Amino acid sequence: MAQFHVIILVPLLIFATVRIYETLRAYKARSSLAQKNNCKPPKKYPHKEPILGLDLFYFMVQSAKKGHSLKSLVQLHETYGRTFQATSFGETIINTTEPKILTTVLATKSENFGVWSIRAPPATPLVAGGVFTTDGADWAHSRGLIKPCFARAQVADLVSLKVHVDRLVELIPKDGSTFDLQTLFSRLSLDSSTGFLFGESLDSLLETNSIETEKFLTSFNTAQYGVGERVRLGKLRFLYRDKRYTEACKSVHSFIDNYVVKAVNNKSEEEENNSEPTNPQRKRYILLDEMAKVTKDTTDLRYQILSVFLAGHEATAVALGSIFFHLARNRAIWDRLRSEVKAVGNAPLTFELLKSMQYLRYVISENLRLNPVAPLMSRMCLRDTVLPAGGGPDGGDPLLVTRGQTIAWSTYALHRDSSFWGADVESFRPERWEDVRPRWEYIPFGGGTRICPAQQLALTEIGYVVVRLVQTFKTLENRDPEPWEELLKMTLVSKNGVQVGMFPE
Numbered sequence: 001m002a003q004f005h006v007i008i009l010v011p012l013l014i015f016a017t018v019r020i021y022e023t024l025r026a027y028k029a030r031s032s033l034a035q036k037n038n039c040k041p042p043k044k045y046p047h048k049e050p051i052l053g054l055d056l057f058y059f060m061v062q063s064a065k066k067g068h069s070l071k072s073l074v075q076l077h078e079t080y081g082r083t084f085q086a087t088s089f090g091e092t093i094i095n096t097t098e099p100k101i102l103t104t105v106l107a108t109k110s111e112n113f114g115v116w117s118i119r120a121p122p123a124t125p126l127v128a129g130g131v132f133t134t135d136g137a138d139w140a141h142s143r144g145l146i147k148p149c150f151a152r153a154q155v156a157d158l159v160s161l162k163v164h165v166d167r168l169v170e171l172i173p174k175d176g177s178t179f180d181l182q183t184l185f186s187r188l189s190l191d192s193s194t195g196f197l198f199g200e201s202l203d204s205l206l207e208t209n210s211i212e213t214e215k216f217l218t219s220f221n222t223a224q225y226g227v228g229e230r231v232r233l234g235k236l237r238f239l240y241r242d243k244r245y246t247e248a249c250k251s252v253h254s255f256i257d258n259y260v261v262k263a264v265n266n267k268s269e270e271e272e273n274n275s276e277p278t279n280p281q282r283k284r285y286i287l288l289d290e291m292a293k294v295t296k297d298t299t300d301l302r303y304q305i306l307s308v309f310l311a312g313h314e315a316t317a318v319a320l321g322s323i324f325f326h327l328a329r330n331r332a333i334w335d336r337l338r339s340e341v342k343a344v345g346n347a348p349l350t351f352e353l354l355k356s357m358q359y360l361r362y363v364i365s366e367n368l369r370l371n372p373v374a375p376l377m378s379r380m381c382l383r384d385t386v387l388p389a390g391g392g393p394d395g396g397d398p399l400l401v402t403r404g405q406t407i408a409w410s411t412y413a414l415h416r417d418s419s420f421w422g423a424d425v426e427s428f429r430p431e432r433w434e435d436v437r438p439r440w441e442y443i444p445f446g447g448g449t450r451i452c453p454a455q456q457l458a459l460t461e462i463g464y465v466v467v468r469l470v471q472t473f474k475t476l477e478n479r480d481p482e483p484w485e486e487l488l489k490m491t492l493v494s495k496n497g498v499q500v501g502m503f504p505e
C-alpha cells in the first residue's frame with residue numbers, strides 16, 4: 001500500500017512542483033518585461049461580478065435583444081476610454097479602439113496574435129481549415145493558394161459581373177412599387193462570388209434554381225446561423241446541440257464537393273494532356289481551378305474554398321445594401337452622385353474609370369465608415385507582447401498583454417471616434433473625405449498581414465453596381481419610415497432590409 005502511495009504521489013508532487021516553478025518563472029519574466037518597458041495596467045471595467053464577468057455579459061445580451069449591441073460598445077468606450085480590460089467567462093478581454101494597438105496587433109507584431117482558437121472551434125465542422133480560421137504555417141499555405149486569384153488582372157474582370165447586374169436590373173420594378181433591394185443584392189453577391197470561386201454561378205437571380213441549389217442555400221443559411229450562435233455562446237458553445245446544424249454542414253460539404261471533384265478532374269486532365277481549359281468559362285481566373293494547380297487533395301480543397309466563401313460571399317451585398325439605405329434618405333447625395341455618373345457618359349465602366357470617380361469613392365468610403373461590414377473583430381494573444389499604448393489611467397502608457405488574453409476591437413466604434421472624425425460621426429456625409437486621410441483610424445477591410453485579400457475586387461464590384469443603378473434609375477425613394485436598426489449576424493445589416501421604390505431614367 002505504502003509503495004502504491006509512492007508510485008502515485010511522487011509523480012504528482014513532481015508535476016505540481018514543475019507547474020509551480022513554471023508559473024513563477026512566467027510571472028517573473030512578465031513582471032520584468034512590463035517593468036523594462038514601463039508598462040502600466042489598463043483601465044478596468046468595474047464588474048459587479050468579477051469572476052466570470054456575468055454582469056457585462058448580461059448587459060450585452062440585453063443590448064443585443066434591443067438591437068443596440070454596437071451602440072452599447074460605443075458608449076462603453078466613451079465611458080472607459082479607448083482601451084479597457086473586461087472579463088468574459090473568466091477570460092481577460094482587452095477592448096480597444098486605439099490605432100497604435102491595432103497597428104501592432106495586425107501588422108508589426110501580427111505573428112504574436114492568432115484567430116484559430118477564436119474562429120475554428122465555432123466554425124467546425126462547417127469549415128475545418130482554410131484561410132479564415134487558421135494561423136501560422138497553415139494560414140500561410142492557404143493565403144498563398146488564394147493570392148494569385150485576387151491580383152489586379154482578375155479584379156478588372158467586369159464582364160461576368162455585367163451579366164449578373166443586367167439580371168438584377170431586370171428584376172427591379174419599373175413602376176416605382178416598393179421592394180427590398182437588400183434581397184436582390186444578396187442574390188447578386190451570391191451569383192458573382194460563386195462564379196468566381198467555383199467556376200459556375202448559382203444563378204439565383206434567374207429564379208429558376210435547381211432543387212440542389214435551393215437545398216444548398218437553405219443548408220448554408222442553417223449552418224451559418226449555427227456558427228453565429230456558437231460564436232455568441234463562446235466557451236458555452238457545447239450547449240448548442242442542434243441536429244439541423246450538423247446535417248446542414250454535411251449537406252453543404254456534399255454540394256461543394258461536386259465543384260471540387262470537377263475542378264480536380266479538369267486540372268488533372270489538362271496536366272496529363274498538357275492542354276489549356278476547353279470550356280471558355282474556365283479560361284478566366286477561377287479560385288478553385290487555381291487552387292487545384294497546387295493541391296489535388298479534395299478535403300483540403302473543400303475547406304479552402306468554403307473558408308473564402310464564408311468570409312466573402314455576402315460582404316459586397318451587405319455594403320451595397322447600406323449604401324442604398326443612405327442614398328435613399330439623402331436626396332442631395334444621390335443628385336451629386338448622378339451628376340458625376342452622367343459626366344462619364346457611355347464610357348465603358350473599367351477598373352480605372354471607376355477608380356477615377358471621386359465622389360463615388362467618397363460615398364463608398366463613408367458607408368464603410370458608418371456601417372462597417374465586419375463590425376466586431378478579435379485576436380488571441382499567442383505570446384506575451386508589449387503594446388505601445390493602452391496602459392495607465394489615460395491609456396497613454398505601454399501595456400503588456402499575455403498569452404491567452406483576447407484583444408477585441410469594434411471597427412464600428414473605431415470609425416465613430418469623434419476625436420478623429422469630428423462631432424458629426426453619426427452623419428452620412430461623403431464630403432468629409434475631401435479633408436480626412438485616415439490610417440489605422442479606418443480599417444473596414446482590416447489591416448496588416450491578414451487584410452482582406454478581396455479589397456480591390458469588392459470595391460470595384462460595389463462601384464460598378466452603384467454606377468449601373470444610378471445610370472438606369474433617375475429616382476430612388478425611401479419607403480421605410482424607420483431609422484437604421486442593427487441586425488448583427490456575422491456581418492452588420494439593416495434589420496428591415498432596404499425598402500425602396502425606383503423610377504427608371
Ligand code: HEM
Pocket residue numbers: 131132133143193307308311312313315316319373374377443444445446447449450451452453454455457458459
Ligand atoms: C465590402 C466587402 C468586404 C469587406 C468590408 C471585407 C472585410 C474583411 C475584413 C474586415 C476581414 C478580416 C481581416 C482580419 O481578420 O483582420 C476580411 C478577411 C477576409 N476576406 Fe473580406 N471583405 C469584403 C469582401 C470580401 C470578398 C468579396 C471576399 C472573397 C470573395 C473576401 C474574402 C476574405 C478572406 C478570404 C478573408 C480572410 C483573410 C485572412 O485571414 O488572411 N472578402 N475581409
